[in-house]
Amino acid sequence: MKIITKELKFATQGHTDILNVTDDVRQELKTAGLKQGVIFLFVVGSTAGITTTEFEPGLESDLKRFFEKIIPSRVSYAHDETWGDANGFSHLRASLLKPSLTVPFVKGDLVLGTWQQIVLIDFDNRPRDRRLVVQLQGE
């Protein structure tokens, strides 16, 4: 049983920027050479989240529209009054989606579906350098 912790870095555009990080995560698994276990993903910061989706331009735009509908960017939030950084909506979206995702692997590969990709979503209102912690536990 081994534990390996890595950190991946991504430059994002913010504004619900959706990044397909599947290949990067898969590469870490390949490098580690583990066969059975689990990968813990955790995006650092309180204005980003992580989930899975079929990564294609239609759903990218659908996801952006959905988050804009339930947590609009153009209204005022109490958080904005506290700090004046105008990204209250980014925080709410991130708390809803959450920063962690856990994906098991068997026979050396992630158990994702054929059309299922891992996406990091940056909800902030400006470009950011994001850190994604990737911890592998397995054998």
Added chain:
Amino acid sequence: MKIITKELKFATQGHTDILNVTDDVRQELKTAGLKQGVIFLFVVGSTAGITTTEFEPGLESDLKRFFEKIIPSRVSYAHDETWGDANGFSHLRASLLKPSLTVPFVKGDLVLGTWQQIVLIDFDNRPRDRRLVVQLQGE
């Protein structure tokens, strides 16, 4: 410290079909004979999710109504234009709920509340054969 990976299969009706999988998961723990550790659940595919709820008919209907309210099935999504499979709403709901859930166990039993069940929700717009990966790590 042992790692055991199993796969459970469920035939669903789609259309936000809510399946109580608690007994199946508990059975895997019993079969494994582990006393302390964690179970990783991951539903394969990008149109299903997993969470917990008090599983009773009232909440089943409340959950269906809630997802229909925030992500309606009868409007058009960009994803539908890409593929013509008309399940854009299924993808959005699944990305929101996410495919993974992690439940610790102690003294050989899951730490769920008395009225807390694990449910797999299939958001697709047709019946599906779903695979739920169940990985146990513990001692």
Added chain:
Amino acid sequence: MKIITKELKFATQGHTDILNVTDDVRQELKTAGLKQGVIFLFVVGSTAGITTTEFEPGLESDLKRFFEKIIPSRVSYAHDETWGDANGFSHLRASLLKPSLTVPFVKGDLVLGTWQQIVLIDFDNRPRDRRLVVQLQGE
């Protein structure tokens, strides 16, 4: 590789009470003395959830307003007709946010961002004594 399971208790006010549990979780890690691994958090019960946020009064009120908007407390749910306990909205909010969060640690500290705290949110319609299971796996 060690597994340690602890249980933290919190008296909450219900009504989307948001508790910053970061220091309590960090203390468990310090006591365990582990350097690299992962902490599994699981709040027991079907009317509470767990996520991360920048914990400050503005976002606290924004989060409460957000949950009230998408899952209002003052409308009737089918669950309420089943049990008469009038907390259908609490269940829906909890199923949406989910009871589990997984946070890796390296060099003996959680990989949280500077302004990112772990919060337990109690959605029930009355004060509750909540149990938060904290399981550490690592070395």
